[in-house]
Amino acid sequence: MSLCLSLLGHRITDPTTGVAPSQEYAHSIRLDGDIILGGLFPVHSRGGGGVPCGELKKEKGIHRLEAMMFAIDLINKDPELLPNITLGARILDTCSRDTYALEQSLTFVQALIEKDGSDVRCANGDPPIFAKPDKIVGVIGAAASSVSIMVANILRLFKIPQISYASTAPELSDNTRYDFFSRVVPPDSYQAQAMMDIVTALGWNYVSTLASEGNYGESGVEAFVQISREMGGVCIAQSLKIPREPKPGEFDKIVMRLLETSNARAVIMFANEDDIRRILDAAKRNNQTGHFLWVASDSWGSKISPVIGQEKVAEGAVTIMPKRASVDAFDRYFRSRSLSNNRRNVWFAEFWEENFGCKLGMHGKRPGSPKKCTGLEKVGRDSGYEQEGKVQFVMDAVYAMAHALHRMHRELCYGYPGLCPKMANIDGKELLSHIRAVNFNGSAGTPVVFNENGDAPGRYDIFQYQSNRTTRGYRVIGTWTNKLDIKMGLMQWRASDRSLPASVCSVPCRMGERKKIVKGVPCCWHCERCEGYHFQASEFSCELCPYEQRPDANRTGCQDIPIIKLEWHSPWAVIPVFISMLGIVATTFVIVTFVRHNDTPIVRASGREMSYVLLTGIFLCYAITFLMIAAPDVGVCSFRRIFLGLGMCFSYAALLTKTNRIHRIFEQGKKSVTAPRFISPASQLVITFSLISVQLLGVFVWFVVDPPHTFVDYGEQRTQDPAAARGVLKCDISDLSLICSLGYSILLMVTCTVYAIKTRGVPETFNEAKPIGFTMYTTCIIWLAFIPIFFGTAQSAERMYIQTTTLTISLSLSASVSLGMLYMPKVYVIIFHPEQNVPKRKRSFKAIVTAATMSGKLQKGGDRPNGEVKTELCESMETNSE
Numbered sequence: 001m002s003l004c005l006s007l008l009g010h011r012i013t014d015p016t017t018g019v020a021p022s023q024e025y026a027h028s029i030r031l032d033g034d035i036i037l038g039g040l041f042p043v044h045s046r047g048g049g050g051v052p053c054g055e056l057k058k059e060k061g062i063h064r065l066e067a068m069m070f071a072i073d074l075i076n077k078d079p080e081l082l083p084n085i086t087l088g089a090r091i092l093d094t095c096s097r098d099t100y101a102l103e104q105s106l107t108f109v110q111a112l113i114e115k116d117g118s119d120v121r122c123a124n125g126d127p128p129i130f131a132k133p134d135k136i137v138g139v140i141g142a143a144a145s146s147v148s149i150m151v152a153n154i155l156r157l158f159k160i161p162q163i164s165y166a167s168t169a170p171e172l173s174d175n176t177r178y179d180f181f182s183r184v185v186p187p188d189s190y191q192a193q194a195m196m197d198i199v200t201a202l203g204w205n206y207v208s209t210l211a212s213e214g215n216y217g218e219s220g221v222e223a224f225v226q227i228s229r230e231m232g233g234v235c236i237a238q239s240l241k242i243p244r245e246p247k248p249g250e251f252d253k254i255v256m257r258l259l260e261t262s263n264a265r266a267v268i269m270f271a272n273e274d275d276i277r278r279i280l281d282a283a284k285r286n287n288q289t290g291h292f293l294w295v296a297s298d299s300w301g302s303k304i305s306p307v308i309g310q311e312k313v314a315e316g317a318v319t320i321m322p323k324r325a326s327v328d329a330f331d332r333y334f335r336s337r338s339l340s341n342n343r344r345n346v347w348f349a350e351f352w353e354e355n356f357g358c359k360l361g362m363h364g365k366r367p368g369s370p371k372k373c374t375g376l377e378k379v380g381r382d383s384g385y386e387q388e389g390k391v392q393f394v395m396d397a398v399y400a401m402a403h404a405l406h407r408m409h410r411e412l413c414y415g416y417p418g419l420c421p422k423m424a425n426i427d428g429k430e431l432l433s434h435i436r437a438v439n440f441n442g443s444a445g446t447p448v449v450f451n452e453n454g455d456a457p458g459r460y461d462i463f464q465y466q467s468n469r470t471t472r473g474y475r476v477i478g479t480w481t482n483k484l485d486i487k488m489g490l491m492q493w494r495a496s497d498r499s500l501p502a503s504v505c506s507v508p509c510r511m512g513e514r515k516k517i518v519k520g521v522p523c524c525w526h527c528e529r530c531e532g533y534h535f536q537a538s539e540f541s542c543e544l545c546p547y548e549q550r551p552d553a554n555r556t557g558c559q560d561i562p563i564i565k566l567e568w569h570s571p572w573a574v575i576p577v578f579i580s581m582l583g584i585v586a587t588t589f590v591i592v593t594f595v596r597h598n599d600t601p602i603v604r605a606s607g608r609e610m611s612y613v614l615l616t617g618i619f620l621c622y623a624i625t626f627l628m629i630a631a632p633d634v635g636v637c638s639f640r641r642i643f644l645g646l647g648m649c650f651s652y653a654a655l656l657t658k659t660n661r662i663h664r665i666f667e668q669g670k671k672s673v674t675a676p677r678f679i680s681p682a683s684q685l686v687i688t689f690s691l692i693s694v695q696l697l698g699v700f701v702w703f704v705v706d707p708p709h710t711f712v713d714y715g716e717q718r719t720q721d722p723a724a725a726r727g728v729l730k731c732d733i734s735d736l737s738l739i740c741s742l743g744y745s746i747l748l749m750v751t752c753t754v755y756a757i758k759t760r761g762v763p764e765t766f767n768e769a770k771p772i773g774f775t776m777y778t779t780c781i782i783w784l785a786f787i788p789i790f791f792g793t794a795q796s797a798e799r800m801y802i803q804t805t806t807l808t809i810s811l812s813l814s815a816s817v818s819l820g821m822l823y824m825p826k827v828y829v830i831i832f833h834p835e836q837n838v839p840k841r842k843r844s845f846k847a848i849v850t851a852a853t854m855s856g857k858l859q860k861g862g863d864r865p866n867g868e869v870k871t872e873l874c875e876s877m878e879t880n881s882e
Contacts, residue, residue: 028107029065029346031072033088034419035426036134037401038108038160040101040141040151041065043093043347045274053095055354059305060143060273062351063334063388064165065091068140069344070333071398071443082406084418090134093347094142096272098150098214101142105151109158111135136160137426138401138435140394144272145169145216148181156180159428161435163400165393168298169219173453180428182435182454184396184442185322188216188270190458191297192223194320195268197484198295198462199234205523206505207266207295208238208258212275217242220270220297235505235523237264242275251282258292266503269296276306284313290494293503298322301389302463302474315467316493316501323459323479324392325444331387335380339373355383396442400450404434458482466492512555514542530555533722548714550722563712563727565631572801573629576808580625583812583819587619590823593830600837602826609681610654613688614818617650621815625808637708637731641741642699644733646692647811648745651818653691656748657684659755659772666759695744702741708732716799728800735791738807746783752776771821778817786810 029039043061044053056062072087090108094101110133139155139162142148148167155162156179164172164183172178173187199207209224211217221239228234238261240254258267269276276296283292294317300306301321307314342348349360358373379385408431413420435450442448450456462478478486492498505524509515514536515525530542535551535558537543545551545558552559566573594611597603603611624643630636661684712727719725733741756773789806829836 027093027104027346029069029089029091029344030134031069031087031089031091031344033072033076033086035082035085035405036088036090036136037072037398038105038136038139038141039065039068039089039091040094040105040139040143040147041068041091042096042143042147044095046096052097052100053093056347056350057096058351058354059303059386059388060390061093062345062347063391064143064394065347066334066337066345067327067330067391067394068398070330071395074329075399075402081402082409085405085409087402088134090136094144094147096144096147096274098144098146101147102150102154105139105154107133108136108139108160109154112158137405137428138163138431140165140397140401142167143390144214145172145219146214148172149178149215152178152181159432161401161404161428161432163397163435165397166298166390167216169215170223171215171219173455175453178454180432182400182432182450184393184400184448184456185298185390186458186460187455188220188297189223191320191460192220192227194458194460194462194480194484195224195295195297196227196231196234197480198318198320198486199266199268200231201484201486201488202266202500202503204266204293204503205234206237206261206264206503207234207268208240208261208264209236209268210240210242210254210258210271210279211269212242212271213244214272216272216299217270221268224268224270232522235521237261237505242271242279246275246278251278252286254279255282255286255288259288262291263505264503265291265501266293266295269294269300271296272299273303273306276300277310280306280310280313284310289313290315293493293501294318296320298389298460303389304386307465311465311467311472314465315472317465318477318491319463319465319474320460320480321389321463322393323444323446323461323481324389325446326387327392327395327443330391330395330443331385334387335378335385337379339375352377355379392442392444396444396448399440399442400435400438400448403438403440404431407434407437462486464491467494509539512536512551514538515540532720533725548712548727550725561714561725561727563729564717565729566629566800566804568629570801572798572805576625576805576812577629579809579812579816580622583622583815584619586819587615587622587815590819590827591615591619593827594823597830597837600830601839602830602837606823606826607658607681607684609685610658610688611823613685614651614654614822617647617652617654618815618819620647620650621811623647624811628804628808632710632729632731634708634710637710637733638703640731640733641702641708642696644738645695645699645741645745648742648814649692649695649748651815652745652748652752653688655772655776655818656691656752656755657688659752659759660687662759663755691748698744699741702737706732713800730800749776749779749783753780771825775818775821778821779814782810782813782817 041061041064042057043065045055045057046052047054068089068091072089075081076086092101092104092107094104112135137160139151139160141162141164142151143164143166145167146169148162148164149169149172152162152172159180162181164181164185166185167183168185168188168191170187170189170192172181172183173189199205209221211221218241225236225239228236238257240257242254243250258264269279271279276299283289289312292313294300294314296317296319298319298321300317300319302319307317337345337348339349339352345351352358352373353360356373356377358371358377360373377383405426408426409419409423411434412422436452436454439447439449446459448456458481460480461476462480462484463474464477466473466475475490477490478484488500489498491500493501505518505521506515506526509525509527512535513527513529516528517540518524518526528542530536530551533545533550534542535545535555548561549558550561551557568574568577591612594603594606594608594615598608620643624640624647627636627640627643709732711730711732713730714725714727716728717724717726752772753776756776759773786806790803
């Protein structure tokens with residue numbers, strides 16, 4: 001500043017109050033002292049319409065700058081700290097604008113800039129007189145990170161140390177760019193970690209971020225996003241930015257954009273106080289009260305101003321603030337301030353008007369105010385008062401600078417009262433080293449220390465804005481000191497509502513469902529149920545259960561598939577058992593009848609030995625039903641192998657022998673009167689048992705090659721619905737083994753049928769050729785029907801029941817056909833017509849065969865009843881064979 005005249009400061013006094021609202025430094029406060037400290041405070045808010053400064057900030061501005069002056073007063077009175085040295089101050093208003101603050105801070109470096117007045121002359125020709133500016137050794141401030149960054153870039157050029165009381169941007173921790181910057185508040189990297197811990201503790205994994213444009217907001221959000229990437233588990237739905245100069249309707253647009261990802265109800269806010277207030281107002285205006293879950297940084301903290309008039313929309317907001325305590329001494333100091341004893345504060349008159357809602361005469365700042373100030377008002381009595389949250393940190397910053405100067409004085413001026421010549425020009429770099437080395441208890445009793453980057457340790461209080469029936473306000477719900485300690489039971493989201501709201505992209509999957517992550521957004525997923533025989537092996541995968549197991553009810557594991565077998569009470573078993581029991585009773589009745597009438601002509605004519613073999617086979621065909629239904633074990637499986645084809649083998653071996661005998665007899669009878677060989681009962685038995693031995697030999701080989709055992713067939717009833725899946729306990733008789741076991745008997749049956757066809761020309765009154773033929777034809781039909789039913793149901797879920805029932809009924813029907821056609825007529829005659837069961841006279845073999853042949857040529861029977869020729873032939877052959 002160049003002057004041609006020495007201007008004396010003069011004061012304009014209000015004639016009504018005698019108070020001086022302006023001084024020679026109308027834009028700043030100046031306190032004389034041996035050592036001058038600079039101060040930067042947001043006394044006014046940012047102005048609009050090209051005006052740099054706006055409304056007065058009572059708390060963030062006036063409270064804080066008064067805290068600096070109060071701390072200087074205490075230090076100057078302290079005989080132990082900087083004895084015989086007086087601290088002074090030059091305090092400037094930043095108007096919450098970084099560019100304006102930069103202009104103001106040039107005042108701090110004026111003393112370090114050489115002024116060249118060689119080409120400057122006053123009107124009278126005299127050389128100019130330069131007013132000597134104050135030399136600032138250190139600066140307290142600023143508040144906003146954007147302001148601190150702007151100012152720090154200038155101060156570092158002139159090696160002036162700077163200690164901030166509120167700037168928390170992580171960028172300021174870069175000691176290579178901001179090497180002369182320190183702060184008594186922790187950086188937002190700690191704050192971002194604390195906010196991440198809060199979000200995680202509340203179970204939120206899908207959030208949006210909102211930042212005020214500038215270093216504080218953008219750096220804070222960037223730190224939060226970086227931590228979310230490193231930790232994982234929390235996804236950022238949107239990252240929105242509030243412009244420095246928002247246009248009308250800008251905040252409504254931001255609210256609508258936040259609603260585009262409506263599941264991300266939690267909004268992480270690093271925004272200045274003015275932007276917070278306006279975003280809450282926009283949410284209220286758009287009827288979104290109660291939707292957003294605000295998680296805000298220390299710029300919101302526990303301040304009242306952002307929530308005034310919009311308490312409902314702010315309800316439940318979780319805010320964070322560096323751990324602090326109220327300084328009682330400052331409360332007493334500030335409550336005692338008045339217009340008369342605080343003239344050093346050039347903005348105090350403006351504060352007075354704002355605080356008490358009055359006007360200070362014609363020079364007052366509040367035109368149209370309803371009342372005039374008396375000057376007798378009292379802070380805290382005639383107006384509300386609550387200490388601003390950063391007062392403690394402002395005082396700690398001033399004390400940190402004082403302790404550093406004290407250490408420097410003790411090192412350079414040991415034993416020298418007051419400033420010694422070595423401290424006449426304080427070296428900023430040396431002072432910085434002393435600042436970084438301070439360690440003392442601050443105004444709140446907490447240690448004030450700095451790390452190598454000039455940052456204070458992270459200590460935070462966690463608040464929640466709550467509303468009760470009678471009161472609204474902030475409540476401490478936890479703390480953060482390197483780790484979170486939060487009391488969930490103290491949290492409240494709406495009046496008396498303690499249920500935790502959700503802010504998740506996707507709801508947790510239910511048990512038995514896996515997460516299918518949306519590409520690029522790990523917090524968003526679709527839930528897919530583990531289908532079929534799969535179970536939930538992990539959060540993200542389904543795996544197939546072992547073949548013998550199925551998923552449990554909630555599909556989180558596997559359990560054994562129930563094992564079943566054909567039960568006696570099942571309808572599939574009741575019918576075959578009933579038929580079998582009737583057959584067994586009938587067969588037993590026939591056997592008993594034949595035994596009792598063993599020597600009667602009809603029994604003898606039937607071939608007693610072969611009849612008993614045939615009846616034994618019929619009996620076994622009925623009896624196999626019980627083995628097929630019985631619970632499988634090694635014994636049952638062994639008997640199934642033996643008797644499954646044995647009954648049929650007995651029956652058809654006997655029938656084959658009989659039909660072959662008849663065929664040979666009549667073929668031989670056409671050639672000679674000599675009886676064919678091997679037609680005696682003994683020969684017939686040998687032939688029959690020879691045929692049966694082939695079946696037994698095959699079974700024996702089967703036993704040797706593959707010993708009988710049981711197994712559980714899990715494939716037969718492996719339905720699409722695992723709940724209906726069953727394992728079937730079975731013998732190890734495959735379909736191929738079954739066919740092989742029955743194949744020999746079927747071969748005998750087919751051969752017997754061929755012989756029955758060959759002997760179809762035998763007279764119907766002769767022997768058993770016709771009944772055997774009908775028996776074989778019917779049996780073939782039964783087994784032809786059996787094959788498609790048995791193998792056609794191989795893929796059915798009821799396979800075990802259908803095949804077992806089909807097989808047992810087919811065996812029973814085959815036996816019933818043989819029993820009914822071959823033996824029931826004989827039993828009928830034996831029991832109901834015993835007069836026909838008498839011996840006839842015997843004739844020669846040739847005569848009988850000739851008679852039988854001739855009788856077949858007759859259109860009608862001869863002079864003897866049916867059966868007589870047959871009986872005579874059989875009796876004659878039995879006699880000849882004896």
